[in-house]
Amino acid sequence: MTDQHIADQHQPLVPNRTVWLDRFGDLDVIALSEQPVPQPVDDEVLVRVAAASVNPVDWKTAAGEYPPKGEDQLPFALGRDLSGRIDALGTRAHNMLSVGDRVMAFIDQDRGAQADYVVVKAVELVATPDGIDDATAAALPLAAMTAWQGLFDHGRLEAGQRVLIHGAAGGVGHLAVQFAIWKGATVFATAGEHDLDYVRSLGVERAIDYKNERFEDHATDLDLVYDTQGGETQARSFAMLKKGGTMVSTLDPDEDKGRALGIRTVPRWHAQPNAAQLGEVVDLVAAGTVNVAVDRTFPFDHVREAYAYTRDEHPRGKVVLSMTGE
Numbered sequence: 001m002t003d004q005h006i007a008d009q010h011q012p013l014v015p016n017r018t019v020w021l022d023r024f025g026d027l028d029v030i031a032l033s034e035q036p037v038p039q040p041v042d043d044e045v046l047v048r049v050a051a052a053s054v055n056p057v058d059w060k061t062a063a064g065e066y067p068p069k070g071e072d073q074l075p076f077a078l079g080r081d082l083s084g085r086i087d088a089l090g091t092r093a094h095n096m097l098s099v100g101d102r103v104m105a106f107i108d109q110d111r112g113a114q115a116d117y118v119v120v121k122a123v124e125l126v127a128t129p130d131g132i133d134d135a136t137a138a139a140l141p142l143a144a145m146t147a148w149q150g151l152f153d154h155g156r157l158e159a160g161q162r163v164l165i166h167g168a169a170g171g172v173g174h175l176a177v178q179f180a181i182w183k184g185a186t187v188f189a190t191a192g193e194h195d196l197d198y199v200r201s202l203g204v205e206r207a208i209d210y211k212n213e214r215f216e217d218h219a220t221d222l223d224l225v226y227d228t229q230g231g232e233t234q235a236r237s238f239a240m241l242k243k244g245g246t247m248v249s250t251l252d253p254d255e256d257k258g259r260a261l262g263i264r265t266v267p268r269w270h271a272q273p274n275a276a277q278l279g280e281v282v283d284l285v286a287a288g289t290v291n292v293a294v295d296r297t298f299p300f301d302h303v304r305e306a307y308a309y310t311r312d313e314h315p316r317g318k319v320v321l322s323m324t325g326e
């Protein structure tokens with residue numbers, strides 16, 4: 001043993017089922033494997049996970065697409081966000097936290113959230129208020145940070161500005177729409193036909209059917225485009241921006257095109273864990289200002305089905321795995 005301070009030996013109540021990737025491929029590589037329960041060291045906390053969400057990055061990573069990882073980095077656990085209860089504390093994590101506290105977190109890429117037990121740094125945790133259930137708490141972190149940081153840190157969105165949000169019924173988009181409206185922006189939003197009424201209900205100026213309408217006909221003179229699609233959708237959106245407007249994309253931004261048109265184009269970025277920002281979002285959710293759409297919750301044992309549903313079935317908002325069956 002080194003100079004690290006480890007919590008008292010912890011006796012887990014259940015095996016530590018983990019979405020453990022040992023090869024890249026289609027969804028047949030998604031499976032549960034029993035892994036040792038990690039021990040919290042120093043300022044770390046062991047969380048008994050109640051729920052974890054499935055994000056597009058999970059199936060992209062499993063396919064070996066993104067983020068780029070080599071075979072030499074296998075095996076590793078998947079999942080970026082979780083909710084649950086504190087199960088054990090590292091010896092330096094006692095200040096503000098107690099065993100049994102309900103928490104949520106957005107964790108780094110080098111760990112996996114889709115497991116019965118996950119070790120998290122104490123500073124990464126945000127308390128889950130009584131009024132927010134575990135599925136909602138697990139649905140929030142990655143998508144909320146992507147929406148928040150894209151709009152406000154990268155997009156510099158301000159009250160009174162006009163913003164077009166693509167993919168407005170998706171995991172990221174439905175939160176981006178609500179954050180932008182909360183900020184006082186006028187929001188134009190694209191979504192599939194089946195989601196238009198839902199997106200209208202969020203309070204947008206215009207919900208645009210991305211298959212049957214041209215967004216160019218309904219959203220002009222924009223300060224910001226928040227793109228979640230890339231490709232042709234992003235390319236066509238540049239012309240909707242005012243000169244000096246901003247293009248933010250969650251995928252690959254075309255910086256050359258932005259430069260040619262006098263559009264500020266944010267270079268490729270990735271949402272980062274930020275407990276202070278997540279705490280602000282949690283306050284908005286607890287106050288009922290922002291609603292988190294959980295399309296469906298799957299029992300953890302049905303993880304492959306949950307991945308397939310997320311990728312192929314056009315969910316509205318988020319898809320969640322439940323470890324505890326509650």
Ligand SMILES: NC(=O)c1ccc[n+]([C@@H]2O[C@H](COP(=O)([O-])OP(=O)(O)OC[C@H]3O[C@@H](n4cnc5c(N)ncnc54)[C@H](OP(=O)(O)O)[C@@H]3O)[C@@H](O)[C@H]2O)c1
Nearest residue numbers: 056146167169170171172173190192210228250270271314
């Ligand atoms: N950079 C980062 O840090 C970061 C973080 C999170 C996510 N992302 C990426 O951002 C993207 C969105 O993530 P997400 O979690 O919101 O995905 P999601 O939940 O799958 O949502 C995507 C939404 O886009 C809609 N859509 C499909 N084609 C469209 C089009 N041509 N025009 C407008 N909307 C369209 C879909 O509607 P239908 O139901 O009709 O298909 C769906 O509602 C993903 O590619 C993800 O990998 C990046």
